[in-house]
Amino acid sequence: MRLLLVEDDNHVAAALCAVLGKHGFDVDHARSGAEALHALLPDGGEPHRVILLDLGLPDQDGFELCGRIRRRSTIPVIMVTARADVRSRIHGLNLGADDYIVKPYDTGELLARIHAVSRRTDPVNEPVGAGVAQLIRLGQITVDLATRRVSVAGDPVTLTRKEFDLLALLAQRPGVVFRREQIISRVWSTNWEGTGRTLEVHMASLRAKLRLPALIETVRGVGYRLVAPRD
Missing domain, CATH: 1.10.10.10 (Winged helix-like DNA-binding domain superfamily/Winged helix DNA-binding domain)
Known part of the structure; x- marks a missing residue:
């Protein structure tokens, strides 16, 4: 399964890509909102099944990026962020995120959520x-x-x-x-x-x-x- 990870911290991204790779995921890494939007363009390969989106990006707010992604694509979005307040959760879901997980998280839970949204985010x-x-x-x-x-x-x-x-x-x-x-x-x-x-x-x-x-x-x-x- 091909994923798009949007994360500006290279150390965090490298660790997560390694874990996801061991579980059979093919991960593309975008370091900014602009790179993420470019990665959504068709490239002839397997389409992304899930987007893991960090909110603290260098060029734009992750909430803004989520809205732009949702206007272009129906790919499931899981917000992966340190923002734990209820207002941020509600705002993210209202913008079109399919799930929201707070750092630090259990890797098993993240994997389960990835599988869940890829199966069920489009029930029809x-x-x-x-x-x-x-x-x-x-x-x-x-x-x-x-x-x-x-x-x-x-x-x-x-x-x-x-x-x-x-x-x-x-x-x-x-x-x-x-x-x-x-x-x-x-x-x-x-x-x-x-x-x-x-x-x-x-x-x-x-x-x-x-x-x-x-x-x-x-x-x-x-x-x-x-x-x-x-x-």
Whole structure:
């Protein structure tokens, strides 16, 4: 698996690259935001599966870089940083990071998180269960899992990556209640409780864009479900 490590400290990077290499990862090292963005350009080789992003970079703030990466790519981003405060965690996740791990960390935990986001950060691309089609029609709503496009009454609706993942997850099982922790685990690939507020923000945005407030029902104290609309 090919990774992109964005870390300006060469000693830290060298140690981490050695550990990751022993576990079978092919690591590209970027020392700045500019190098990281350049590394995202197609080079004909295996695409990066995960980006490990340090926040303290010499040319730009890691939060800014995360936002720029997310506008260009859907590659999972794990923020690896010494910033342990809750505000920084929430800000990073809201910008599009898929996970957030604080230095110093256990190497085993980092490896587990890398594997988790590479498997699960895009849940709608996993093999779907029996009876779940790639094109889902629910009343006026069409959700195309293959092209990641959504339309309401024939009009396209532009969603962020996480908003689409939320809708796709619920749409594949209309009427089924998904617990909050299930949704957070599937869409954000983390069990961190602080992501709950992020879920609420994304759900509110999704409802507003679809302009069908009754489509996604909040099951108080449990989670959410999609109520299949009538034509």
